[in-house]
Amino acid sequence: MLKAQSSLGVIFFPAYDWAISPTHPEREERLLYTQDQFREEGLFDIDGISEYRPLFATDQDIMRAHFCFPSVDHICTESHRISAGGAIQAARLVLEEETKRAFALVRPPGHHAMKVVHGNRGFCNINIEAVMIEWIREHYGRKRIAIVDTDCHHGDGTQDVYWHDPDVLFISIHQDGRTLYPGSGFPHENGGPRALGRTINIPLPPRTSDEGYLYALENIVLPILADFKPDLVINSAGQDNHYSDPITNMQFSAQGYARLNELLKPDIAVLEGGYSIKGALPYVNLGICLAMAGCDYSAVREPDYNAAALREDPDTMDYIKQMSGHLRDVYFHPERGDFEKQGEYFIRERKVFYDTDGILEKQREELKDCEHCRGLRIIHTSTDRILPCLGVELPIDCCPACEREGYEVFNKKNDAFLVAQMLDQKNKQYRYRPKR
């Protein structure tokens, strides 16, 4: 009988009764063939690999990570709570040391969901990794966490959630944003004024294959992780870099994915995108599970796999090699971006489009440039559908002045906001202002 070198808990939740719409890529069928492959391979007969069911994320779990407007229920259905609950189960297994590692193979995904949520962006409503990370910090205290987002699309949601948080290192490797949704994820996006160099973006040219991808991993990601020394490494494990994925242009393989996880050694992996449900997912998921468990994955390959035909051209390799030195500097010697400042506040004003739901959000973020803590954050947001809402965030190290000011803003009477939400990491208070 096969034995896992490191025990692995797999939270397999295919949500066989949920779809965005009947022919949407994010539909019931998505993990069906992965399950067939797992069953046929007897994955859960391997000594040390076990299957678990997801937990269920509560309002509090979600409100630790997000400003949901107008309410959590308006944003989340049960499917999102269970998907996030799957990620929480993965974290619980690892932090309680029930298993060495865990893989939340759950849907729907979450990495395009930002700090403020009004609806679905890029198939995501809530950011399941962020809900998980906040759950970890709530129950196990402050931690240094590295998220490596290996989905083919830039993890703009996760980047946004942790933009100002120096405890969380976010690294996204993805197909160049000039060629793919969501069109962001460039090296100059390197973190907010108080978390410079804690966001790293590695855009790879289309048609990058195993060699180029793994080169970037070994020469950019791993040296940065070695320096950051995180308590936990999380793989935001999208599978759409695969050569057969219908909505991207990369040439990564199941072997490449397995090797990636062997090198990265994530404590927790969480499934993100990946929509080649017959040609890629069964093999990629098997490869990831075996690699995470430290089992031999050398014979896992797609039926039509042809390494020579998939290899990137020499120009692509040269380009990746050339940019890797520069990208390491984004972490080691981060350049300060152009941060707009009004008085003692950093200001960000932007528009966010929710492609799935067709919502346009207008947002103004104020971050206090505080000498004593990371600074109070105040967000004003409205969309073409709802009146302005208010979000107030107090950081975990919040100073008394910011705390006082935050609660003043939150409790202010006769303001123009439809809804106000407090996200107080210091005192662990997450709530909406009662309606008057």
Added chain:
Amino acid sequence: MRIGIDIGGTHTDGVLIDGTRLVAAAKTPTNHDNLLESISQVLHSILATQDPTSVQTLNLSTTLSTNAIVTGKIDAVGMLVVGGPGIAPETYRIGNHFHLISGSLDHLGTPTSELDEEELEEAINSCCDQGVTCFAVASKFSPRNPVFEDRMLEQLRERADFVSSGHLISGQLNFGRRIHTAYYNSAVNRTFRSFSTALSASLKGFALQAEVNILKADGGTMPLTRALETPVQSIFSGPAASVMGILATTPADTDLLMLDIGGTTSDIALFASGQPLLEREGIAIDGHHTLVRAIRVESIGIGGDSLISIDANGVQTGPQRLGPCMATGGSAPTLMDALNVLDLADFGSVQRSREGMEELASKHDLSPHQLAQDAVDAALSAISGKIKALIAQVNAKPVYTIQEILEDREIAPKKIIVIGGPASVFKKLLQDRLNMEVIIPPLHGVANAIGAALTRSTSHLSLSANTARRQLSVPMLGIFRTIPRDFNLDAAIEEAQSLLAADLKQAGILIPPDEMQITQADSFNMVEGSYTSGKNIRVVAQVQPAVVAQLDASAAEISITGQP
């Protein structure tokens, strides 16, 4: 009338039941070198004053196949395996004639590389040269497409005495288990066949004309003719017989537990709303997982003869057994002796129990009473720990739909049914420890044979359909045929039920359609690019384990012939 016989590791038990009334019961030590002799002895006792021709059914639970496998008294099997990419098929090597043949199917059953005919021929020749006549064939994803297994079967037809084909034994996906299940099925074939021949002759000698069924590990039966094709299904039927005995003697419609206390080990089973829970995929034997459906029974190394020892962690009870308890002539104190010392039991020579306990206690500066108390506590802790873990595991079992997560009911047994020799001794102890109602059913000494007598046939099949490819497959029945493009879930459910009914009817079993359960019914839209190309439909139908009658509890207890 019905006869039930359970050949166990220690005893062979037999009962004769008329409707709901127990007519006769007998017990005899099992003669492992001659099981037929044990069967004859109990038949002799229970038929002593009865007309054998009025017996319609004889259900037999036997350790024959299990023992053959665990003692290695099995036939050489030529195991022909077609693997392909994925976990190395070498992982599943079993027996001395294991051959890997190139070829592969994907998860939809599409051949992605052809079967290597030369390698196949070489493998068969190599086996034949070494005198192998029993074979088993298994290919990865054969339930999706049996083409490679069928081809191997064809090549073996002239040269093999018996061939087990993976997809015909189980329609479930699990390549490693398929290999091992097919292997064991062929490995015990000859042993089972010769037993069956001798059994038939012996039954004629008793003038019995009853139909003969063999118990399976899932608590149901299969006709003897079916058992000759799939003898592997008869492994581990003993614990299943006990579980069915519970259903036959105790009204059970709630969540409850069963504890069968033996000499060396005790078995624990869990019932949800009165239904025994099955293993998720199948039972393991001799360290190998199989696809043999089985009632989930957890064993724990605690029994009446469990040795009491003292180490750095304090007083331990079990899991070792050196011999019987001192009260019946053993050489070291056991759990039964502790119960004697505490005046909870009065078994054999209580004096010898006391002496043994005193001797061990004095070596460790303990009073004999304290030692006995600690030993009983240790046993109860082990049992209650195991029960809690089992309940937690069952409640944590994976589910795959949102509806199941939201609606799943937690299994929370409030009752425990205790059977086995020392059952009554444990009644109050378990009641206090588990905080559950403890029930000791009447006639628990032969509950297993009662279960065997009263259980009915079980069967199951899995059907899958792919309307894009217009394919329908029911692997276990060897059905792979074309369907119309508008085939849908309702049609699939109907088809599964009627195929299961027809198959059972062919085996001489009539089961009303409303007693057939559909345990899975899913239909997935298959999308190619941006259009819906068809539906992927999965249906599992089963006849679940059940008893044909409840034993009349009000009837006077009868004596069990051969019971000490």
